[in-house]
Structure formats: structure tokens, C-alpha cells
Amino acid sequence: MTYIDLFGYFGSFLTCITFMPQVYKTWQTKKAGDLSLTMMLIVVLSTIVWLVYGFALMLWPVIVANGIVFTLSLVLVYFKLTFK
Amino acid sequence: MTYIDLFGYFGSFLTCITFMPQVYKTWQTKKAGDLSLTMMLIVVLSTIVWLVYGFALMLWPVIVANGIVFTLSLVLVYFKLTFK
Numbered sequence: 001m002t003y004i005d006l007f008g009y010f011g012s013f014l015t016c017i018t019f020m021p022q023v024y025k026t027w028q029t030k031k032a033g034d035l036s037l038t039m040m041l042i043v044v045l046s047t048i049v050w051l052v053y054g055f056a057l058m059l060w061p062v063i064v065a066n067g068i069v070f071t072l073s074l075v076l077v078y079f080k081l082t083f084k
Numbered sequence: 085m086t087y088i089d090l091f092g093y094f095g096s097f098l099t100c101i102t103f104m105p106q107v108y109k110t111w112q113t114k115k116a117g118d119l120s121l122t123m124m125l126i127v128v129l130s131t132i133v134w135l136v137y138g139f140a141l142m143l144w145p146v147i148v149a150n151g152i153v154f155t156l157s158l159v160l161v162y163f164k165l166t167f168k
Contacts, residue, residue, distance in 0.1 A: 046098030
């Protein structure tokens with residue numbers, strides 16, 4: 001593993017956890033009015049596209065990262081539609 | 085270019101535009117209270133890491149996508165600190 005690989009793994013890790021603080025905050029406050037539903041729907045769509053790409057080429061880092069972000073973005077869409 | 089490559093390009097495109105609706109909405113409403121500052125700072129950090137990775141290996145799709153998302157996330161951090 002090279003020095004540069006470490007940046008790739010660290011970047012993947014950060015990408016995976018990106019939406020966790022937002023899910024936590026929205027769950028705590030029960031307020032999602034300032035969040036863009038369009039943004040979340042783009043995240044849902046983009047992660048589906050990346051999952052197709054990842055499974056087609058069996059790229060596990062792509063599959064794992066986008067599986068996690070896909071799940072978190074679905075939670076945020078649910079919060080957005082529930083909490084208003 | 086294969087069929088699968090198209091998914092990769094479409095995924096990259098969607099990733100690039102992810103934060104645009106949020107920047108637009110926050111600019112319009114001047115309200116960012118429900119947005120997680122931690123999320124945005126993770127996006128800033130992760131895109132910096134991905135930019136280092138992209139420049140080290142000269143991966144243009146990684147550089148372009150993360151350059152755009154980095155810029156939009158900086159705008160959102162500014163909005164978050166300004167609009168409250």
C-alpha cells in the first residue's frame with residue numbers, strides 16, 4: 001500500500017460518513033425545513049448509478065461507500081418528508 | 085466507451101451537481117439553521133483529501149468532480165456561518 005493509497009482510503013472513509021452528522025442533527029431537532037429535497041434526491045439517484053457501476057465492475061470500495069451513502073440519503077429523504 | 089463507462093460518467097456528473105440545489109435554496113431563503121456544519125466540514129476535508137489523491141495520480145475526473153464539490157461546500161460553510 002502506497003502513501004497515496006492511504007489518501008484514497010481516507011477519502012472513501014470521509015465520503016461514507018459525510019451524511020451521518022446531518023442525519024443525527026435532523027433526528028435530534030426534528031427540523032428539516034432548510035434542507036434541499038432536490039439535493040437528497042440527486043444523492044439517492046447518484047448513489048444508485050454508482051452502485052450499478054460498482055457491481056458491474058465489482059469495485060468493492062465503490063459498492064460499500066455508495067451503499068452507505070445511499071442508505072443515509074434515504075433516511076434524510078424520509079426525515080425531510082416527515083419533519084417538514 | 086462501454087455501456088458501464090456511461091454509468092461512471094453519469095455518476096460523476098450527478099456527484100458534481102449534488103450541492104447546487106442546496107446552495108441555491110440556502111441563498112434564496114437565507115436560512116441555514118437546519119444544515120449540519122459538521123457535514124459541510126467533512127465534505128470540505130474529504131474533497132481536499134480526494135484532490136490530493138487525484139493530483140497525485142493525475143485522475144482528471146476525480147480532480148474536476150472534487151474541485152466543484154469543494155467550491156460548493158465552501159460556499160455552504162460561508163452561508164451557514166453568515167445566515168445562521
